[in-house]
Each structure stands twice: as structure tokens, then as C-alpha cells.
Amino acid sequence: MRVAFGKIKITPPGGVIGKPLAGYSPVPRCTGILDDIYAHGILIESCTLGNIRKMTLLISLDFLKIPLLVSSYIKNKVHEAHFDIKPAQVLIHATHTHKSMDMGGEFVYPGGFLSVLKSIMFGAYHSDDKYKVWIARRMVKLVDNLKRALEPAKIGWGKELIEAPIMLNRRHPTRYSKSRLGVISFKKQQGDKLIGVIVNYAMHPTTLSAGITKLSADYPGRIVHKIEQLIGRKGCAAFFTGACGDLNPITTCGTDFELLEKERQRVYGQKGNYSNTKQLGYFLGEQAYRIASEIPTDSYLDEVDIKVFSEVFSVPMLDYKEHRPVVEWIKKRAIHLVKRLFLLRVALLLAEGEEPNFPGFAIKHDGRNIRLYSMVQYIHVSATNGESHPEFSIAGIPGELFEDIARDITREAPTGVGNTFVFENANDWIGYLFPIHEYLHAGGYEPMPSFSPLGGKLVREAMLRLMAYIRNGITTFS
Structure with a gap:
């Protein structure tokens, strides 16, 4: 097995002042830079069926999200330049920082x-397509660098529950939710020197409050920076955000969870600043480095078989109509009907005249039948x-x-809870993915920006179905 780590800056080359920052409403204009944004890449050359070498590419981008048609465009451009890297063997992830450029x-x-409603209807026609094309070219250059840097390696991995009170479930503070910090570590094949570390943790990258208007990768960027310091080399770490749809960092709301259960606005209205970003990022970076360093030498493997599976699924633009409290039902029906009968209709009518280059969703429609298409991906390493x-x-x-759906997925995974890493915002973004019971009974703002309240249910079913096929040996892989 050979591996290479690397990074490349993706801060807009023409400057960031005045550009809208993606993540919060009201949408702010950027006034400066706290830290640059990057793409971090890991290229793994492995052996399958005894002697067939193949490439697996993981890319983590410091963006809020990455639409399916943008990630597909990047994969195709990489494949055009590097024929041995197939699009199906690439995972492209957005860390979900709320202080970066708009890609959707x-x-x-x-x-x-x-303004947000206007963006939903017309934004795909006025977004910065030149920047997206430039990003694809940067990814090709990143892969160029990675292929030149490939070196013999061995791999180890581990997870550890973080007990420190640094995060909470914003919808259910008294759950006392905690996330496992996952590490996939690569060392030189001879000796114990670290080549690079993949870090996975479930916590929203929102340490910076809505009022801060400067570009930043948020705490994921500080995790990477700290590991680079500890290893002593730039480009040797990458962060992939875990299942954090309802998990927020604790910056200024405190840890009185009983109070926060009653006064949720204390969570949503936190006033975190860059000091909080560095504090949480450096703490997690140090913990990740420690976990990687403590993986036993005899647990590292110098050859692995990597199989990449995927399944395309669709989500209908439908509401869930079971009984719920009347006021909440009226509110949710109103939101759904505005999206279905007005916002999407206008966007689809415009698309019939001139299709945008990079729409935020991959949608097909036939009269009243509107469906979004997306994919789940499963990478098995053995x-x-x-x-x-x-x-x-x-x-x-x-x-x-x-977190509820993530728990179901890891429990059902062929590799089990302790050996399954969840990377959210992978290859696409179709909204918040919540269980139906959260939609019916817990309220919240999450259904508004999501394509459909059925998204979480159907993503769960698609991933469980794919894993069942894998377990029973009735699906193909790349």
C-alpha cells in the first residue's frame, strides 16, 4: 500500500471582500480573512485480487456544502487528467464551515x-461558476501533487469517546450527547513515523457566531493546523465532519443542560468567536494526535483491500401527513406548500428555458411529480x-x-459501531436528515432549508439497503 497526503489553498484568488458567506441568514458579506480555506486530499494506492493496483481518493473541502453536480464535475475532471482514478472511487466532502464560499x-x-428565497429561485443562475471551475482545476493539481508524493505506508485506526463538555444536541440538551473522535492513521512502512492523519468528529462547525463576517474553516481548520504543528509538516492531516445535523459546539451557552432544555435560544444564539474556534480545534487536534500515536504498532497493516460501493436513490417532494399538533401541522404544511408550489416551481420553470450549470439539487420532474436524486457511498477497508x-x-x-439515524447506520454496518466512520455532506447536500418522529413532534427550523421531510428516512433506508447487499454479496464495487 502507498499513500499521500496534501492540501491546496482554495481561498478565491480575486479576493473575498464583499462576497456572500454561506451558512447563516441574514446572509453577510465577507469583510476579511481569519484563516484561509483549503482542500485536503488523501490518495491511497491499494492492492485487490492479489495483484491489481487501484486508487482511492478522499477530498475534504472547507465549504458549507457541495452539490452533487459540482462534486460529479470535479470527479470527472480528475478522471480526465488521471485515468486510473475512477469517479466511483472518489469521495468529496464539505466540512460544513459556515464562514466560506457559497457552492450551491x-x-x-x-x-x-x-434574499434567501430569491437565491433559492434564481441563485443557481448568478452564482460564481468560474470559481467552481477553478476549484475543479485546483483539485486536478492537488491530485498531481498527491501522485508524486505516494510512499509505502501502513494503516491503523481507532475511536475514543470525548467526555469533555464541548458539544450538545441543540434540540435535546438533556440527552447529554457525546461524540467519538475517530482517527485513521498512516505511518511509514518502515518505522513509526506518522505520514498523516484523517480525523472524524461529529460537531457542527459553528464556533463562529452569525455576527462574524470573515472567512474561516472554523474549528476543522484549527484541528488540521494543530496536527500539522505536532507532526511537523504541512498538509499531513484532513478533517471529515461526522453526523452532526443536530449537534452543536458549546461556546458561550454554558453547560447547565437543564436550563438549556428550557431556553433553547441560549444554544442557537451563542456568541462564539475565534478564541472559541482555536480552543476547541486545538483541543480536538491534540486528542486526535494522541489517539493516532497510541494505536499499537502491531495493529498497523501494510496492505489493505479497499472496495467502494454506492447507491443512487430518490426523494419525492412530498410532506409527511400523519397526525401532529394542529398549529405545528399548519406551520409545516404552509412551509412545504410554499416550497413545492412556489419556490421550486419558479426554479423549474426557469430551468426549462436555460438549465443552470451547477444547480443546488439534482431534480427531475414530470408534471406534479418532483424528485431529487442523490447517492450514498460506502467504503470498506479490510x-x-x-x-x-x-x-x-x-x-x-x-x-x-x-445522531439517531447515524446510530442506526453504525449499528447495522458490517464493520460495527467501533469500526464505522460516518462522513456527512459527502458528494452532495440534500438538507437536514432527521427521523420522522423529530419532524412530527420536536419542531425546529430544520425542515425549511431541506428538500423534503422524507430525506432522513430515505437516506437511512438507502444506506441500510446498500449495507445489506454488501453483507450478502449481491452488489458490485469499484
Whole structure:
């Protein structure tokens, strides 16, 4: 096995002043830079069926999200330049920082709620397509660099529950939710020197409050920076956000969870600043480095078999109509009907005249039947180590996954909870992915920006179905 880590700056080359920042409403204009944004890449050359070498590419981008047609465009451009890297063997992830550039068109027009509605209808026609094309070219250059840097390696992995009170479930503070910090570590094949570390943790990258108007990768960028300092080399780490659809950082709301259960606005209205970003990022970076360093030497493997599976699924533009409290039912029906009968209709009518280059959603429609198409991805990594057969997997999810569904997925995964890493916002973003019971009974703003309240249910079903096919050996892989 050979591996290479690297990074490339993706801060807009023409400057950021005045550009809309994606993540919050009202949509602010950027006034400066706290830290640059990057694409981090990991290229793994592995062996399958005894002697067939193949490439697996993981890319993490410091963006709020990445639409399916943008990620597909990047994959195709990489494949055109590097024929041995197939699009099916690439995972492209957005870390979900709320202080970066808009890639989906929903944050084109600065301003409040009406500006967001305008962006949903017209944003795909006025977003910065030149920047997206430039990003694709940068990814080709990143892969050029990675291929030149490939070196013999061995791989180890581990997870550890973070007990420190640094995050909470914003909808259910008294759940006392905690996330596992996951690490996939690569060392030189000879010796114990670290080549690079993949870090996975479930917590929204929102340490910076809505009032801060400067570009930043948020805490994921500080995790990477800290690991680079500890290893002593730039470009040796990458962060992939876990299932944090309902998990927020604790910056200024405190840890009185009983109070926060009653006064949720204390959570939503936190006033975190860059000091909080660095504090949380550096803490997690140090913990990730420690976990990587403590993986036993005999747990590292110098050859693995990597199989990449995927499944395309669709989500209908439908509401869930079971009984719920009347006031909440009226509110949710109104939101759904505005999106279905007005916002999407206008966008689809415009698309019939001139299709945008990079629409935020991959939608097909036939009269009243409107469907979004997306994909889930499952990467299975296995090896033989003496009499044992160690394995782990990565579940790529196209949106902001709630912790309940993530728990179901990891429990059902062929590799089990301890050896399954969830990467949300992988290859696409279709909205918040919540269980139906959260939609019916818990309220919240999450259904508004999401394509359909059925998204979470159907993503869960698609991933569980794919894993069942894998377990039973009735699906193909790349």
C-alpha cells in the first residue's frame, strides 16, 4: 500500500471582500480573512485480487456544502487528467464551515429571509461558476501533487469517546450527547513515523457566531493546523465532519443542560468567536494526535483491500401527513406548500428555458411529480493480519445527518459501531436528515432549508439497503 497526503489553498484568488458567506441568514458579506480555506486530499494506492493496483481518493473541502453536480464535475475532471482514478472511487466532502464560499446558490444575495428565497429561485443562475471551475482545476493539481508524493505506508485506526463538555444536541440538551473522535492513521512502512492523519468528529462547525463576517474553516481548520504543528509538516492531516445535523459546539451557552432544555435560544444564539474556534480545534487536534500515536504498532497493516460501493436513490417532494399538533401541522404544511408550489416551481420553470450549470439539487420532474436524486457511498477497508481480519468502513452521507439515524447506520454496518466512520455532506447536500418522529413532534427550523421531510428516512433506508447487499454479496464495487 502507498499513500499521500496534501492540501491546496482554495481561498478565491480575486479576493473575498464583499462576497456572500454561506451558512447563516441574514446572509453577510465577507469583510476579511481569519484563516484561509483549503482542500485536503488523501490518495491511497491499494492492492485487490492479489495483484491489481487501484486508487482511492478522499477530498475534504472547507465549504458549507457541495452539490452533487459540482462534486460529479470535479470527479470527472480528475478522471480526465488521471485515468486510473475512477469517479466511483472518489469521495468529496464539505466540512460544513459556515464562514466560506457559497457552492450551491442559496446564499448568492446578501440579506435576510427574502434574499434567501430569491437565491433559492434564481441563485443557481448568478452564482460564481468560474470559481467552481477553478476549484475543479485546483483539485486536478492537488491530485498531481498527491501522485508524486505516494510512499509505502501502513494503516491503523481507532475511536475514543470525548467526555469533555464541548458539544450538545441543540434540540435535546438533556440527552447529554457525546461524540467519538475517530482517527485513521498512516505511518511509514518502515518505522513509526506518522505520514498523516484523517480525523472524524461529529460537531457542527459553528464556533463562529452569525455576527462574524470573515472567512474561516472554523474549528476543522484549527484541528488540521494543530496536527500539522505536532507532526511537523504541512498538509499531513484532513478533517471529515461526522453526523452532526443536530449537534452543536458549546461556546458561550454554558453547560447547565437543564436550563438549556428550557431556553433553547441560549444554544442557537451563542456568541462564539475565534478564541472559541482555536480552543476547541486545538483541543480536538491534540486528542486526535494522541489517539493516532497510541494505536499499537502491531495493529498497523501494510496492505489493505479497499472496495467502494454506492447507491443512487430518490426523494419525492412530498410532506409527511400523519397526525401532529394542529398549529405545528399548519406551520409545516404552509412551509412545504410554499416550497413545492412556489419556490421550486419558479426554479423549474426557469430551468426549462436555460438549465443552470451547477444547480443546488439534482431534480427531475414530470408534471406534479418532483424528485431529487442523490447517492450514498460506502467504503470498506479490510486486511488479513495473521489469524485476524481487521476491517473498517466509511459511510458517506449526502447531508446533515441527525445522531439517531447515524446510530442506526453504525449499528447495522458490517464493520460495527467501533469500526464505522460516518462522513456527512459527502458528494452532495440534500438538507437536514432527521427521523420522522423529530419532524412530527420536536419542531425546529430544520425542515425549511431541506428538500423534503422524507430525506432522513430515505437516506437511512438507502444506506441500510446498500449495507445489506454488501453483507450478502449481491452488489458490485469499484
